[in-house]
Each structure stands twice: as structure tokens, then as C-alpha cells.
Amino acid sequence: MKSKFLLTVFTAFIVVCSSNAQDFRLGKVSLQELKEKVHPNDSSAVAAVLFEKAENKVVFNQETGFEIELRVKARIKIYKKGGYDWANKAVRYYLVNSSREKVSFSDVATYNLVDGKIEKTKLKSDGEFDEVINKYWGQKKIVLPNVKEGSVIEYEYVLHSPSIGNPRDWYFQLDIPVNYSEYINSIPEYFVYNTNLKGFISPKVTVEKLNKSIRIDSKERVTAPGFGTTRTNFSSEDIAYSETRTTYLVENMPAIKEESFVNNIRNYTTSLEQELSMTQFPNSVPKKYSTNWDAVVKTIYEYEDFGPELNKTGYFEEDLKQILQGLNSVEEKIAAVFTFVKTKVKWNGYHGYSCEEGVRKAYKTGVGNVADINLMLTAMLRFSELNANPVLLSTRSNGISFFPNRTAFNYVISAVETDQGLVLMDATEKYSVPNVLPLRDLNWFGRLIRKDGSSEEVNLIPKVNSKELATVNLDMDDKGVINGKVRLYHANHEALRFRQNHIVTNKDSYLEALENKNNNIEINDYVRENDLDLSKPIIENYTFKDTKTVEIINNKIYVSPMIFFSLKENPFKQEVREYPVDFGYPIQEKYSVNIKIPEGYEVESLPKSMTVDGGENIGMYKFLIGYNNGVVQIVSTSDIYAPIVTPEHYPILKDFFQKSIEKQNEKIILKKI
Numbered sequence: 001m002k003s004k005f006l007l008t009v010f011t012a013f014i015v016v017c018s019s020n021a022q023d024f025r026l027g028k029v030s031l032q033e034l035k036e037k038v039h040p041n042d043s044s045a046v047a048a049v050l051f052e053k054a055e056n057k058v059v060f061n062q063e064t065g066f067e068i069e070l071r072v073k074a075r076i077k078i079y080k081k082g083g084y085d086w087a088n089k090a091v092r093y094y095l096v097n098s099s100r101e102k103v104s105f106s107d108v109a110t111y112n113l114v115d116g117k118i119e120k121t122k123l124k125s126d127g128e129f130d131e132v133i134n135k136y137w138g139q140k141k142i143v144l145p146n147v148k149e150g151s152v153i154e155y156e157y158v159l160h161s162p163s164i165g166n167p168r169d170w171y172f173q174l175d176i177p178v179n180y181s182e183y184i185n186s187i188p189e190y191f192v193y194n195t196n197l198k199g200f201i202s203p204k205v206t207v208e209k210l211n212k213s214i215r216i217d218s219k220e221r222v223t224a225p226g227f228g229t230t231r232t233n234f235s236s237e238d239i240a241y242s243e244t245r246t247t248y249l250v251e252n253m254p255a256i257k258e259e260s261f262v263n264n265i266r267n268y269t270t271s272l273e274q275e276l277s278m279t280q281f282p283n284s285v286p287k288k289y290s291t292n293w294d295a296v297v298k299t300i301y302e303y304e305d306f307g308p309e310l311n312k313t314g315y316f317e318e319d320l321k322q323i324l325q326g327l328n329s330v331e332e333k334i335a336a337v338f339t340f341v342k343t344k345v346k347w348n349g350y351h352g353y354s355c356e357e358g359v360r361k362a363y364k365t366g367v368g369n370v371a372d373i374n375l376m377l378t379a380m381l382r383f384s385e386l387n388a389n390p391v392l393l394s395t396r397s398n399g400i401s402f403f404p405n406r407t408a409f410n411y412v413i414s415a416v417e418t419d420q421g422l423v424l425m426d427a428t429e430k431y432s433v434p435n436v437l438p439l440r441d442l443n444w445f446g447r448l449i450r451k452d453g454s455s456e457e458v459n460l461i462p463k464v465n466s467k468e469l470a471t472v473n474l475d476m477d478d479k480g481v482i483n484g485k486v487r488l489y490h491a492n493h494e495a496l497r498f499r500q501n502h503i504v505t506n507k508d509s510y511l512e513a514l515e516n517k518n519n520n521i522e523i524n525d526y527v528r529e530n531d532l533d534l535s536k537p538i539i540e541n542y543t544f545k546d547t548k549t550v551e552i553i554n555n556k557i558y559v560s561p562m563i564f565f566s567l568k569e570n571p572f573k574q575e576v577r578e579y580p581v582d583f584g585y586p587i588q589e590k591y592s593v594n595i596k597i598p599e600g601y602e603v604e605s606l607p608k609s610m611t612v613d614g615g616e617n618i619g620m621y622k623f624l625i626g627y628n629n630g631v632v633q634i635v636s637t638s639d640i641y642a643p644i645v646t647p648e649h650y651p652i653l654k655d656f657f658q659k660s661i662e663k664q665n666e667k668i669i670l671k672k673i
Contacts, residue, residue, distance in 0.1 A: 024051050024180070026073055026107045029152050034113040037150070038079060042177050042255060047083030050075040050152070051180040056167050058187055060214045066188075068167055070159040073107075078151045086176065087144040087153050094163065095138050101161040103140040108155040110146045121146040123155075134350060164191065165276040165289065166407050170248075172203055173270040178253040183272060188212070189242040192278040194403050199270030200578055203248040212243045248272060260571045263443065263582040263644075266399045275405035293404045297392065297447055297455040300406060305354040310375045310390065313383070315360045320380055330418055333384045334434055335535075338425050341377045347428035353392055353412040370428055371412050377427045378414040387417040391424065391458050393446035400444055413441060415448055415458065422448075422458065431499040433534050435462070436492055438500075439584050442643075461643055462585045466493035467537075470565065470591045478598040480550030480557060484543065491537040493585045498538045503531055519564040521546045557598075557670040561607060561625060561634045565591055566664035570657050577650035583643045593634040595668070602673050603627050607666035614656040617642050617649045621660040632668055 023030065039045040052074040059069050076086050087110070093101035108123035122145075129141045144153045159168070172181045183203075187193060197203065217236050256269050280286040288295065301307040323340050327333050345362050350369035355362075359376045362368030368376070374390065381388035392409040394400060401408030416423045429438040437460065446458040469489040476482050490498045502510055511523050522545040529539040551558040560566055572581070597603070612621040619640040626633050638660060645653050 029111040046080040047086040049178040055184040068161045087147040090141040092139040111152045341427040391446040467491040482546040488540040572654040581645040595632040601670040604669040604671040
């Protein structure tokens with residue numbers, strides 16, 4: 001019995017030692033790592049992070065004071081060609097003035113197994129690039145050499161930043177497996193940071209206090225008494241302080257998996273974000289930074305390229321007076337000013353709530369970034385005697401911040417407060433209209449800033465449904481050939497989406513894609529209405545011929561009520577959903593279909609009418625069908641009330657879609673008389 005117990009203990013010891021046998025030092029790649037053909041926990045993985053270790057420190061620089069030093073070491077395994085992108089690493093850095101950051105790479109190498117031996121290929125100078133992204137950002141990039149299936153790559157980089165307010169976010173989870181990720185945060189007692197851990201898998205956190213010191217060197221020119229000569233006295237002082245070292249550790253982190261209808265997967269990825277909340281130096285008063293949203297927006301409003309730019313005048317007044325002539329109602333003024341700004345200044349594609357060119361220059365040259373355009377819009381709306389203010393937001397690609405901080409926002413739009421509520425506008429999007437923002441803006445909540453410094457949360461989710469409506473009239477012959485006529489109606493965000501995607505598209509290319517999408521029908525007589533009349537919905541009219549949708553079996557005709565307009569499979573396939581489902585905006589899709597059956601046939605069976613009630617958290621689906629005077633009439637209406645469906649309501653949503661899809665694909669059966 002004793003020997004059996006000892007054997008068990010010995011076996012467990014071997015397993016533990018084996019699991020911890022990986023050497024986390026650069027340059028110590030093992031034969032086992034190189035021989036590994038697939039990831040042990042995810043055979044589909046194209047690559048995996050074997051380890052990634054980061055240490056983020058607030059350190060003292062004799063010349064510039066405190067700064068952030070981020071040192072990252074990584075080892076990555078490439079399993080398949082699809083993982084070659086992981087052999088390229090880019091680190092961005094801020095370019096401007098005293099906040100300029102520095103990035104340097106070292107210990108960059110690729111390891112391969114050649115004839116049973118480890119072959120190391122070091123990075124040469126032609127594999128490192130320094131690129132300018134825009135006036136604010138550059139990036140240092142490396143391209144690893146000699147990368148093959150089975151390679152292991154390593155690198156180290158150091159980022160020095162004088163901006164201690166915003167340490168880089170750290171992602172423990174990626175879209176490949178991460179075997180080991182460790183982040184050490186070392187902060188002197190003088191600094192207090194807000195921290196937030198996101199994601200569904202929590203790192204192991206350990207905290208320790210350390211006694212540290214910094215040496216401050218100084219020099220002073222003094223004059224010797226009675227002699228008039230001067231000399232330089234050098235001195236040093238050691239200052240003791242306490243440092244908090246927090247270690248975050250995860251092991252065997254699965255790859256983040258994309259799911260359909262996800263806003264931004266980074267919102268749900270296991271990660272750490274931080275921002276400076278307060279500083280307290282010896283013998284000085286504590287200084288608070290982003291303690292709440294009011295403090296955040298006050299700080300932003302006082303930036304020289306925000307509030308002062310918003311208040312500039314004297315560059316548009318004379319032009320705007322002519323635009324406003326004869327207009328009295330709030331709605332008329334809003335529409336006129338909004339259209340004028342969209343026409344006058346084109347967006348250069350850059351985000352940000354800080355002006356790039358400045359409103360005057362943007363107005364003169366006709367080009368500007370988001371802030372140039374929408375702060376200009378706000379100023380013009382105020383000149384028009386409207387209660388207009390900027391609204392800060394974070395775009396969908398930028399993610400959602402869960403605590404007050406200045407970097408939570410990367411965008412600004414304009415709002416007018418009216419008796420009927422807020423009217424939101426983004427003049428960077430030429431096809432938008434008031435209260436129809438581009439999808440990039442629809443990211444939960446924004447923050448409105450008034451002149452008096454007060455602020456309030458703004459719900460960015462549209463209150464009015466977007467609509468896609470279709471009227472379809474079909475004439476079917478006894479050979480199963482359908483000739484039909486379609487009228488499609490796109491309103492609100494659906495109209496915006498259509499204009500963005502298709503107005504500049506070649507008509508022939510668009511019709512070819514539409515034919516292929518709809519079971520290879522043949523489209524004729526295509527006419528589109530209201531392309532550029534943004535106040536009206538987009539309307540499409542066309543006729544078509546369909547020879548493939550109808551099935552004839554044993555002299556019976558089988559046809560789906562929605563023909564090719566129905567969904568064929570449920571977009572929600574997972575049993576369990578981890579992330580919210582994000583449709584972007586509430587929407588109604590309604591199809592009215594009339595099918596004239598061929599002479600000599602009668603209806604043998606019809607699908608039954610049905611209602612699926614998903615409740616206020618999902619929506620409603622109604623399917624109505626009837627037969628009268630040789631015509632089958634169908635009305636299929638799907639209303640999605642909630643643009644964001646939380647994971648706990650996912651089973652209801654999945655069932656909602658499944659039942660509606662099954663109903664749309666049931667068959668109408670016709671038989672010969």
C-alpha cells in the first residue's frame with residue numbers, strides 16, 4: 001500500500017515538473033517546442049503564444065522625471081501558414097513634442113529544427129522598419145526571418161513613455177491560444193491608478209510591497225567668500241519610497257473566438273486597462289485626475305484643441321447667414337447647417353476628439369478630422385441660436401471603457417437639445433441625416449458636454465426602427481418558372497447602409513451580385529429612387545425570372561413562401577453564448593408576397609400562420625398566410641426591438657430565429673386539379 005502511494009506521489013511530481021519545464025528565458029527554445037506539430041488544447045490553432053511576459057514600471061529619469069518603461073518578452077510557435085502573420089510585430093508610439101515615446105527591439109530571432117538540430121536565424125537590419133502612421137503616431141515594426149511551419153520566434157521590446165497617465169492596455173487573451181501570460185505592474189507610492197480587468201477569465205493576482213529608493217543628483221554654482229571665484233558643488237540624495245508590485249498571471253488561455261453579431265470582441269477579451277487617478281508627492285497637495293466623468297470631460301474641454309477651437313468665430317458667419325436666410329423652425333435650421341458642413345468639409349479619415357488642422361484651416365481647405373468637422377458643426381448650430389453641444393464617444397472599433405478616463409473617448413459628434421429630445425449628428429458621414437449616425441458611432445453611450453461644464457450620459461442607440469420592406473408579386477407557371485416584380489424600401493439606418501455600400505458601385509456589378517445572392521435569378525428593368533435625396537428612403541424596383549426555386553415532384557409543385565428572400569440557416573449556432581449579440585440598431589424586416597398559382601393547379605397544403613414572441617428583450621415575428629382566388633398571400637414581419645441582446649437571453653434569441661427560419665422555409669404544396 002505504501003509503495004503504491006509513493007508511486008502516485010512520484011508520478012504527480014513528474015507531471016508537475018513536466019508542466020513547468022518550459023524555460024521562460026529568451027534564447028532557450030527547446031527541441032520539444034520545435035517538434036510540436038499542433039497545439040495540445042486546440043488542434044485548429046495556426047499559432048500559439050508559448051509565453052509572454054511584461055513588466056510595466058514607473059521609473060525615475062534624472063533629466064525628465066518619472067516615466068513609464070514597458071518591457072515585453074515573447075515566444076510564439078507557428079503551426080500553420082495561416083499563422084505567419086504572428087511573425088510580424090508592430091508597436092506604435094506617440095510622436096508629438098515632449099510626449100514623444102521611444103520603442104526598441106532586441107533579441108529577435110527565428111528558430112527551426114534542421115536535421116534534428118536547432119537552427120537560429122537572427123533579425124537583420126532590413127527586417128526592422130520605422131513607419132509614420134499619421135501626425136500623431138508612428139510604429140516600430142519587425143518581420144521575422146526564415147519563418148516556416150513549425151518555427152518558434154522570439155523577441156523583446158521596450159517602450160519608454162513620458163506620459164505616465166495611460167499605460168498600454170494588456171491583453172492576456174488573443175485569437176490564438178496563450179500558454180502563459182504574465183504582467184507585472186510596479187508603481188511607486190506617489191501614483192494611484194484606476195485599474196479594470198475585463199473578460200470572462202480572471203487572472204491570478206498577487207500583490208507585494210517593496211522598499212525602494214531613487215537617487216537624485218544635483219549641482220550648484222557657488223562663489224567662494226572673499227575671493228570672488230566660483231565652483232560647482234555636486235550632491236546626491238537618496239529618497240526612500242514604497243513600491244506596490246502587482247503580478248497578473250494566466251495559463252492555458254484559450255483563443256478568443258469570433259461570434260456573429262459581436263460589436264468589438266476586445267470588449268470581452270481578458271485584458272487589463274489602467275489610467276492615472278491621483279498623484280501625491282511628499283510635502284504637496286494630492287492632485288486628482290480622472291476621478292469621475294465630470295472631471296474627465298472638464299479636462300478634455302479645456303484642451304487647447306477642443307474647447308478653444310469650439311469657441312472660435314469669424315470664419316463662417318457671413319456664409320452661414322446666407323444659408324439660414326428665411327429659415328425659422330428648429331428642424332429647418334438643423335437640416336440646413338448639417339448639410340452645409342457635410343458639403344463644405346470632407347473627412348480625412350482620422351478619428352479623435354482633438355482638432356488636427358483647427359476649425360479655421362479645415363473650413364478654408366475643405367478637409368479635416370472628426371473634431372475639426374463636428375466642433376465646427378456645433379459652433380455653427382450655436383450661431384444659429386440652437387442649443388448645441390459636443391458629445392464625446394468611443395467608436396465600436398475603439399471598444400468600451402468601464403471606468404472614467406480620458407482615453408475612453410476617441411470621437412466627437414454634435415447634439416442639439418430640443419423639446420422632443422436630443423438630435424444627434426455626425427457630419428463626417430455624407431449620407432447621414434440627423435439622428436441617423438453611422439454604425440461606427442453606435443457604441444452604447446456617449447457624454448454630452450455643456451458650456452457650463454456640466455455633462456450627462458447620452459444613449460447612442462437609435463429610438464426609431466430602421467426598416468427594410470418588400471412587396472413581391474409572383475406569377476408561376478406549370479413548369480415552375482417564376483416571373484416576379486419586386487419593390488424594396490430601405491429606411492433610416494438601412495438606407496444609410498445601402499447608400500454607403502452601393503451608391504458608388506457600378507450598376508452592372510451590383511445587379512450581378514444581387515442575382516447571385518438571390519439564387520441566380522435574372523433581373524431586368526432595375527430602377528432606383530432617391531439615391532441622393534437623403535430625406536427619403538431608398539427604393540428599388542425590378543422584375544426578375546427565377547427557374548431554380550420551385551421543385552416539381554410527381555406532378556406536385558413545392559415552393560417556399562418567401563422564395564429566395566428567406567434565411568436558410570440560423571446565424572446563431574452555439575449552444576452557449578459568451579458575448580452580447582449586437583445588431584447595431586432596432587430593425588423591422590417585412591415582406592409582403594403574393595404568389596399567383598398556375599392554371600390547372602390548386603393548393604394541397606399551406607404552412608400555418610404563426611407568431612413567435614421573443615419579449616421586449618428580443619422582438620416579435622409574425623407569419624400570416626392565406627389563399628384567395630388563385631393567389632397565395634404571405635406577410636412575414638420580423639421586429640428586433642433590442643439592438644443588444646445579453647447572453648442570458650441568447651437561448652430565447654436562438655429559438656426565435658430558428659422558429660422563424662423553419663417557418664419561412666416550409667413548403668407550399670400545389671397539386672393538379
